[in-house]
Amino acid sequence: MLMPILQIHSEDMPAYAIVCGDPARAEKISRKLEDARELAFSREYRTFVGTFEGALLAVVSHGVGSPGAAVCFEELIRAGVTTLIRVGTAGSYTADYPAGSVIVSTAAVRSDGLTRQLVPDGFPAVANIDVTSALVAAAREVGSGKVASQDEASSVDAHAPKVGTGITVTLDAFFTGVEDIPHRKYKQAGALAAEMEIAALYIVSTLRGARAGAIVAIDGFADSDLAAEYDPHTDAVAKAVEHEIEAALRALAALARQDQAQQ
Numbered sequence: 036m037l038m039p040i041l042q043i044h045s046e047d048m049p050a051y052a053i054v055c056g057d058p059a060r061a062e063k064i065s066r067k068l069e070d071a072r073e074l075a076f077s078r079e080y081r082t083f084v085g086t087f088e089g090a091l092l093a094v095v096s097h098g099v100g101s102p103g104a105a106v107c108f109e110e111l112i113r114a115g116v117t118t119l120i121r122v123g124t125a126g127s128y129t130a131d132y133p134a135g136s137v138i139v140s141t142a143a144v145r146s147d148g149l150t151r152q153l154v155p156d157g158f159p160a161v162a163n164i165d166v167t168s169a170l171v172a173a174a175r176e177v178g179s180g181k182v183a184s185q186d187e188a189s190s191v192d193a194h195a196p197k198v199g200t201g202i203t204v205t206l207d208a209f210f211t212g213v214e215d216i217p218h219r220k221y222k223q224a225g226a227l228a229a230e231m232e233i234a235a236l237y238i239v240s241t242l243r244g245a246r247a248g249a250i251v252a253i254d255g256f257a258d259s260d261l262a263a264e265y266d267p268h269t270d271a272v273a274k275a276v277e278h279e280i281e282a283a284l285r286a287l288a289a290l291a292r293q294d295q296a297q298q
């Protein structure tokens with residue numbers, strides 16, 4: 036069956052998918068797959084399939100913002116994807132996780148408009164526990180020299196990004212207008228970082244019976260003046276993005292192995 040917006044056929048889609056905002060990042064991730072091929076590039080949605088550590092998976096870009104991203108998540112799940120990991124960037128709320136760090140999102144504050152049109156206020160946007168466990172394990176493993184699927188250890192990276200886990204905030208606004216975005220309250224309540232699509236991913240996945248997780252590379256401070264200070268193109272951010280990509284690929288492959296063992 037053809038998905039009308041992503042322009043992909045369900046027959047071509049594997050059960051496991053990495054999703055990310057930027058079509059260029061999707062292409063970058065696809066270069067890490069064996070036998071990668073591009074299925075479609077429709078609007079902001081660029082879809083690749085290929086194999087990583089023996090697992091067949093898709094890499095798909097969802098663009099910026101929850102409404103467009105939700106279209107992508109819906110069509111992927113309709114096409115047969117059951118497990119999704121978002122590989123994104125986010126602004127930090129804490130000096131404990133500065134630019135160049137990596138955070139696995141355990142739940143997302145629904146400070147967006149899209150999910151309000153899907154579920155009642157108070158309904159939680161939470162990650163799947165198995166996907167999150169696999170992501171945390173993989174994110175800690177990358178750079179440690181250990182490779183779960185291989186017997187031999189490679190070299191340890193003493194400067195590997197710091198890995199955290201916790202609550203992220205999903206916003207609609209990137210640049211501020213005249214209204215305050217309540218960053219200070221989210222920060223005081225213990226949220227670690229802000230981005231723009233994770234709540235949509237968790238809500239759509241929960242509604243449709245799929246499982247989802249998310250990992251973000253920190254590219255600055257969310258409550259700083261983004262118009263003046265935002266620079267996601269530093270070496271530290273690039274290294275954190277590389278780290279999260281490797282972690283997400285390993286996590287999906289590990290989940291595929293677990294699923295196969297349970298069949």
Ligand SMILES: O=P(O)(O)O[C@H]1O[C@H](CO)[C@@H](O)[C@H]1O
Pocket residue numbers: 055056057098099100122123124125209230231232
């Ligand atoms: O790097 P990605 O995945 O696009 O994620 C973040 O970056 C974009 C804003 O620059 C938003 O999509 C936000 O969620």
Ligand SMILES: O=c1cc[nH]c(=O)[nH]1
Pocket residue numbers: 124125126127209229230231254255256257261
């Ligand atoms: O939404 C986002 C993404 C990256 N960095 C931010 O500060 N906000």
